[in-house]
């Protein structure tokens with residue numbers, strides 16, 4: 001089987017601590033805390049008040065326009081609070097709905113629920129929005145929007161790369177639910193009217209490759225093995241590795257006739273169609289040297305992250321909790337925030353793993369240039385950042401930086417390029433407004 005690759009990138013230790021841990025279903029929590037803003041685009045509009053009784057799967061916030069998805073209650077209970085809380089991703093105050101559980105699940109499902117192949121192209125797109133589906137690899141782009149490209153596409157790629165070190169949930173989802181993923185992929189391909197379907201998986205997941213091949217290959221879906229390399233799961237690199245098509249700078253996958261969907265999103269599509277389930281549950285890895293028992297869990301959206309940490313038994317000496325993986329994740333200060341639709345992992349580390357490194361001057365070694373998968377010049381961008389020459393950073397394609405952290409990873413001067421580039425992008429967006 002050929003191994004597919006791309007230029008640039010790095011090879012951090014993969015540390016897939018939980019790769020042999022079967023997925024466990026977490027107990028339903030007594031209280032959930034739901035950020036409204038869980039998708040790229042506009043957050044939905046709240047349609048419940050404090051005191052409202054809600055059922056599992058009931059819509060509690062309506063989509064606000066096309067690039068927006070509704071939010072559903074993950075439990076049966078009562079709305080007890082609507083408040084502002086610091087959003088871990090944006091660091092800004094954001095609306096949160098708190099629901100307390102009052103009984104076992106009483107479901108409100110989306111009708112009709114029937115076999116995936118009985119839905120029309122239009123019904124699949126509609127169902128994706130009704131079910132609140134977003135990209136579950138972390139991007140949280142509304143799925144129905146991706147299924148409505150304005151250009152002709154001829155390739156669908158399911159992303160099973162999971163290139164972030166430590167994270168293992170997509171690996172386990174592919175091992176344990178291949179039929180559900182494939183049915184979701186077939187629905188996506190019908191909505192997009194494409195016949196070429198690929199499932200792309202890094203070669204360090206042999207069980208997932210075998211599992212997907214067993215179910216997908218007889219149906220003509222190609223399972224491709226990717227080199228284990230970071231950031232292999234980035235859309236543009238995945239597309240190049242699989243099709244040798246290059247998404248232009250500033251362009252979108254559909255510009256080269258491709259749509260990429262995450263494997264967990266495909267599973268959620270299947271469940272929305274055949275079971276009528278909105279997105280109220282997702283798989284999460286709880287991992288890192290800071291936990292005694294790395295886990296892969298299926299958990300209701302809104303479950304406090306502290307519950308997941310307790311289950312995986314956090315070590316006393318743990319000092320850092322990251323939402324996501326160590327390369328692209330963000331430090332988490334409040335462990336009572338709820339799991340979101342884009343939460344694929346919680347990584348916990350001890351002091352000896354997270355060494356504080358002192359930044360020194362750039363020695364112009366060029367390693368960051370070699371490592372950058374977007375062909376940028378990180379050392380130059382950083383120099384411009386230091387001089388606050390933000391517009392020039394834009395001329396050097398700052399906005400194409402995918403914030404993968406490969407440059408910082410290889411830098412012998414311990415420069416935190418990513419932090420600087422994220423700030424610079426915010427400044428540039430503000431200047432544009």
Ligand code: SF4
Pocket residue numbers: 361362363364365366367368369378379382407410411412413414415
């Ligand atoms: S890797 Fe670090 S030291 Fe080397 S050129 Fe880039 S910024 Fe400078």
Ligand code: SF4
Pocket residue numbers: 371372373374375376377378400401402403404405406407408417418421
């Ligand atoms: S963070 Fe940006 S500049 Fe650095 S390697 Fe990744 S894409 Fe390149």
